[in-house]
């Protein structure tokens with residue numbers, strides 16, 4: 108079967124990319140998914156808040172997704188994409204793209220969907236990275252239930268931390284806000300204390316672990332320690348959007364943190380033929396939201412291909 112150009116190349120095989128692929132292969136499109144194999148929540152053993160799959164391993168979900176895409180003839184390859192260029196077909200005015208793998212291999216497609224997720228930039232706190240995704244987590248809705256009524260610490264990493272710490276009071280009466288000497292407004296401190304949230308202003312030094320290697324608390328700069336069962340924090344979300352910006356997709360300040368590629372509700376970017384879905388354009392996308400965005404993008408890309416096919420057929 109002739110495959111090049113593919114109808115659609117999807118870079119990133121997480122919830123967003125695989126959901127788009129499933130829609131497209133079921134619409135009988137020839138789809139290639141190129142995936143680096145490092146989904147954002149791959150560090151977590153279980154995922155929650157995912158209807159029908161609550162408590163599943165995130166990796167098992169994606170394995171099932173790959174099987175489902177392959178069942179309809181989609182191809183999912185483990186590969187890192189290093190670059191992309193637009194190769195519009197001047198004869199019929201149709202967009203097109205070539206992607207280059209790290210191996211140097213070049214692959215072409217009529218449409219490109221980028222679903223490469225984001226990187227969580229953690230604060231510089233020794234010991235934290237070792238517990239990321241297990242004892243140290245980001246999302247109360249994903250991991251709050253598992254530590255209900257236990258000792259929760261929240262790191263002040265930015266303006267949204269105040270909301271996060273107030274949110275976590277919903278899950279436990281034992282919540283401490285570690286501000287690392289950051290100044291808090293009097294009203295904010297009053298709001299925390301009024302709900303029984305402790306405020307620890309001293310500088311933090313490291314995250315501690317017990318003999319089994321599990322997170323056990325925080326050591327402060329004066330060498331005192333606070334025992335904890337979990338730490339929540341807001342890492343800085345950095346979109347893996349180099350392919351999108353390299354192709355000229357328009358960005359704008361968004362989500363209160365840096366520039367993000369803008370998309371319409373279907374995931375269409377400012378570049379004809381180029382779509383994006385999931386965490387790469389929306390840091391708030393949980394697994395169901397990323398999957399939904401991919402689902403919508405898949406249908407929209409198919410519709411866009413049909414528009415092109417009508418134009419080409421009319422031209423004769």
Ligand SMILES: Cc1cc2nc3c(=O)[nH]c(=O)nc-3n(C[C@H](O)[C@H](O)[C@H](O)COP(=O)(O)OP(=O)(O)OC[C@H]3O[C@@H](n4cnc5c(N)ncnc54)[C@H](O)[C@@H]3O)c2cc1C
Pocket residue numbers: 118119120121122123124141142143144145146147148149150151153154155156157186187188189222223224225227239240241244245246249250347384385386387392393394395397
């Ligand atoms: C610790 C933690 C726990 C979480 N728990 C939950 C939870 O319980 N429930 C929930 O709903 N959400 C949870 N999330 C959020 C969840 O991780 C995201 O919603 C989800 O991963 C977004 O899917 P995505 O497809 O956009 O990106 P990802 O899942 O990150 O997938 C992106 C894929 O693109 C690939 N990629 C990137 N660049 C390239 C490239 N250049 N070439 C090829 N491939 C590339 C990556 O390897 C990766 O496989 C959690 C997040 C974290 C950090």
